[in-house]
Amino acid sequence: MIKTDALIIGAGPTGLFTAHQLKLIGLSCEIVDNLDKIGGQCIELYPDKPIYDIPAIPECTGEELTNNLINQLKPFDIKFHLSERVEEVKKNNENWEVKTNKGTEFSTPNIIIAGGVGSFEPRKFSPKECEKFENKSIFYSIKDKSIFKNKTVSIFGGGDSALDWAIELSKDSKINLIHRRDEFRGAQATVDKMNELEKSDKINLFTKYQLKSVSKKENLESIEIEHDNKEVKSLKTDYVLGFFGLIMQLGPIANWGLNIDKKTISVDTEKFETNHKGIYAVGDICTYPGKLKLILSGFHEGALAARACFKLARPNEKYRFEFTTSSKSIKNRLGVKE
Amino acid sequence: MPKITYIEHNGKTHTIEIANGLSVMEGAVQNNIPGIDADCGGSMACATCHVYVKEEWFNKLPKKEDGEEDMLDMAFEPKKNSRLSCQLMVTEQLDGLVVNLPEKQV
Numbered sequence: 001m002i003k004t005d006a007l008i009i010g011a012g013p014t015g016l017f018t019a020h021q022l023k024l025i026g027l028s029c030e031i032v033d034n035l036d037k038i039g040g041q042c043i044e045l046y047p048d049k050p051i052y053d054i055p056a057i058p059e060c061t062g063e064e065l066t067n068n069l070i071n072q073l074k075p076f077d078i079k080f081h082l083s084e085r086v087e088e089v090k091k092n093n094e095n096w097e098v099k100t101n102k103g104t105e106f107s108t109p110n111i112i113i114a115g116g117v118g119s120f121e122p123r124k125f126s127p128k129e130c131e132k133f134e135n136k137s138i139f140y141s142i143k144d145k146s147i148f149k150n151k152t153v154s155i156f157g158g159g160d161s162a163l164d165w166a167i168e169l170s171k172d173s174k175i176n177l178i179h180r181r182d183e184f185r186g187a188q189a190t191v192d193k194m195n196e197l198e199k200s201d202k203i204n205l206f207t208k209y210q211l212k213s214v215s216k217k218e219n220l221e222s223i224e225i226e227h228d229n230k231e232v233k234s235l236k237t238d239y240v241l242g243f244f245g246l247i248m249q250l251g252p253i254a255n256w257g258l259n260i261d262k263k264t265i266s267v268d269t270e271k272f273e274t275n276h277k278g279i280y281a282v283g284d285i286c287t288y289p290g291k292l293k294l295i296l297s298g299f300h301e302g303a304l305a306a307r308a309c310f311k312l313a314r315p316n317e318k319y320r321f322e323f324t325t326s327s328k329s330i331k332n333r334l335g336v337k338e
Numbered sequence: 339m340p341k342i343t344y345i346e347h348n349g350k351t352h353t354i355e356i357a358n359g360l361s362v363m364e365g366a367v368q369n370n371i372p373g374i375d376a377d378c379g380g381s382m383a384c385a386t387c388h389v390y391v392k393e394e395w396f397n398k399l400p401k402k403e404d405g406e407e408d409m410l411d412m413a414f415e416p417k418k419n420s421r422l423s424c425q426l427m428v429t430e431q432l433d434g435l436v437v438n439l440p441e442k443q444v
Contacts, residue, residue, distance in 0.1 A: 126414060
């Protein structure tokens with residue numbers, strides 16, 4: 001079991017700056033995030049979109065902001081647990097015991113939830129029967145492409161993931177590419193390549209079609225797709241892949257007994273503590289009178305929550321407020337030479 | 339003020355006056371209408387304020403901007419008359435607009 005002064009859930013901008021604040025005042029922390037990379041919504045939803053309201057930064061993209069925050073954490077040794085989702089939280093005496101879906105366990109007096117709008121999960125097909133085949137013949141991401149060799153694969157979606165995989169798998173598999181409209185939003189070069197492969201019959205293209213149903217048998221053998229004009233086609237297929245992007249879901253956090261209203265967690269505005277002592281919520285996921293869902297609010301909330309953590313992590317010490325410009329101990333932690 | 343009608347997937351109907359300048363999404367969120375999540379807060383970065391617009395209204399609405407159709411690819415069961423309600427600004431011309439909500443947003 002990993003012991004840490006604070007556990008941060010969420011590696012978006014708020015989680016990253018909160019880690020900075022914790023380390024600055026001499027506390028240890030670790031960060032868990034369900035995505036496979038650091039940056040949260042900034043990196044997943046708008047890496048290229050400019051942001052204009054970060055104090056002292058006139059303009060930066062989601063990716064630049066993330067990289068700057070990571071750079072700011074360089075002096076510190078912080079362990080990230082990516083592609084892991086926190087599942088269970090329970091109280092054991094003074095500490096919280098936390099378990100992730102990969103079995104990593106933490107013991108900590110402080111949990112800071114910086115979870116944005118929840119964890120990112122792939123959007124799935126709507127027909128209910130699809131669940132039964134999930135991770136057997138229906139996939140939303142690819143871990144081992146060798147299973148598709150010499151098989152028929154039906155790929156749904158109109159973005160880069162769908163196109164890239166259609167092109168890649170067309171080398172050794174029979175590909176049906178199905179999209180709900182006749183425009184693709186992938187990079188132009190990728191779209192051109194796909195059109196080329198369609199002309200040479202390497203890819204069967206079905207536009208303005210969506211998945212209607214899958215076979216109800218034990219094994220997936222065929223699917224039905226429906227055109228905008230209601231015409232239905234049956235396709236023989238061994239595998240089905242869906243690339244519809246990611247959605248955000250609160251997930252297990254909803255079961256921890258926190259005061260949740262419309263997917264946000266109520267906190268006080270002194271410590272940003274929830275109704276459970278030692279569990280805080282900061283950034284987009286927290287709510288209080290006057291809450292603004294801005295990145296800068298998350299920075300403020302994280303800074304205050306970090307100070308509140310000190311009290312529970314060092315019950316016998318007194319927290320002393322210090323400035324980074326003058327404090328010797330802070331400069332030591334930052335590795336700055338006088 | 340323009341009146342907008344939201345019809346939940348179960349048929350429950352809400353007709354609400356919404357101030358000019360708000361989006362159809364904001365009108366729903368401020369009036370606690372279930373069925374519109376609006377996870378990203380109106381930045382066209384998710385597809386959880388997805389609505390179906392009644393035929394007679396669909397062609398009267400301002401055209402989709404780049405990006406809205408791309409986001410709709412990721413919506414739950416998009417149809418020809420799908421729109422993101424965060425992109426529909428309420429004006430007097432929209433008085434009487436009727437939107438149907440999908441079975442779910444995620």
